[in-house]
Amino acid sequence: MHLSIERFNLKSQLRAIVYGSTTISGCFNLLQFGQRLKTIYLVITLSIAAILFTTAAHGANNTIVVLGDSISAAYGVPTEKGWVSLFENRLKQENKSYNVINASISGETTDGGVKRLPEIIRRHNPSILLIELGGNDGLRGFPLNIIKANLQTLIDQAKENNITPVLIAMRIPPNYGRRYTSGFFDIFTTVAEENNVSLVPFLLEDIALKPGLMQSDGIHPTESAQPILLDHIWETLTPLL
Structure with a gap:
């Protein structure tokens, strides 16, 4: 249950990051796009870390x-x-x-x-x-x-x-x-x-x-x-x- 929720949230965040804003001309600014990619990487890394921590804690308690x-x-x-x-x-x-x-x-x-x-x-x-x-x-x-x-x-x-x-x-x-x-x-x-x-x-x-x-x-x-x-x-x- 927790994993599916985290996946849903991750997908929503990625959509917001990639499609959430554009330049006035309707095209991505190259610099902004690079920054968005870095943000995507950070979100994925933190999400994986959270899943691993939850799994480890669950195992320790059992x-x-x-x-x-x-x-x-x-x-x-x-x-x-x-x-x-x-x-x-x-x-x-x-x-x-x-x-x-x-x-x-x-x-x-x-x-x-x-x-x-x-x-x-x-x-x-x-x-x-x-x-x-x-x-x-x-x-x-x-x-x-x-x-x-x-x-x-x-x-x-x-x-x-x-x-x-x-x-x-x-x-x-x-x-x-x-x-x-x-x-x-x-x-x-x-x-x-x-x-x-x-x-x-x-x-x-x-x-x-x-x-x-x-x-x-x-x-x-x-x-x-x-x-x-x-x-x-x-x-x-x-x-x-």
């Missing part, structure tokens, strides 16, 4: 990027059965026209996410960024202050590009010690509150302690758990859509 690790990369289950694919399907069912980009990699850390995010933003220009990182950092015993700093950087990168970040909280097994495990989980709440961003509570809530919903490694959810993961995320994300 892309969601999931930046995660193996949990979001559907480790151990068919990709089409993973929660991100289910998320894309639900958006379609709800008539929400969003394009979902899954930028998740198994084994990814917050540091890896920080390094990859600028290029992801450049390529996809999303409006919403789901950050599902930190689990591998915790499993590897990375310093808590480093994990927090990296999550902060991811949020800063998003906001600097007018992207709405959403943080997804994770937990690690208790065998890492109460001090470390509690401190790890608290990072997500602290970072979310300090930056006033939406937080998805522990993603594996009601899943992690149920054998039928976890794979044999005790870390990754099964295919049956994927709809539950989606429900956890959907509840937090819906107000932003």
Whole structure:
């Protein structure tokens, strides 16, 4: 609709420029005609720029990027059965026209996410960024202050590009010690509150302690758990859509 209107306006403007005035003798003055050609060129250039800007803005408002690790990369289950694919399907069912980009990699850390995010933003220009990182950092015993700093950087990168970040909280097994495990989980709440961003509570809530919903490694959810993961995320994300 917008494009057809712009074409109509452009055609009207061109007619006015070319046929709108003549010399007293009824013939175009050569100098005036040259000036009109310059004006025509300017009108066309500005119109094309306006169309491209509108298209880019439209795309930016309809892309969601999931930046995660193996949990979001559907480790151990068919990709089409993973929660991100289910998320894309639900958006379609709800008539929400969003394009979902899954930028998740198994084994990814917050540091890896920080390094990859600028290029992801450049390529996809999303409006919403789901950050599902930190689990591998915790499993590897990375310093808590480093994990927090990296999550902060991811949020800063998003906001600097007018992207709405959403943080997804994770937990690690208790065998890492109460001090470390509690401190790890608290990072997500602290970072979310300090930056006033939406937080998805522990993603594996009601899943992690149920054998039928976890794979044999005790870390990754099964295919049956994927709809539950989606429900956890959907509840937090819906107000932003």
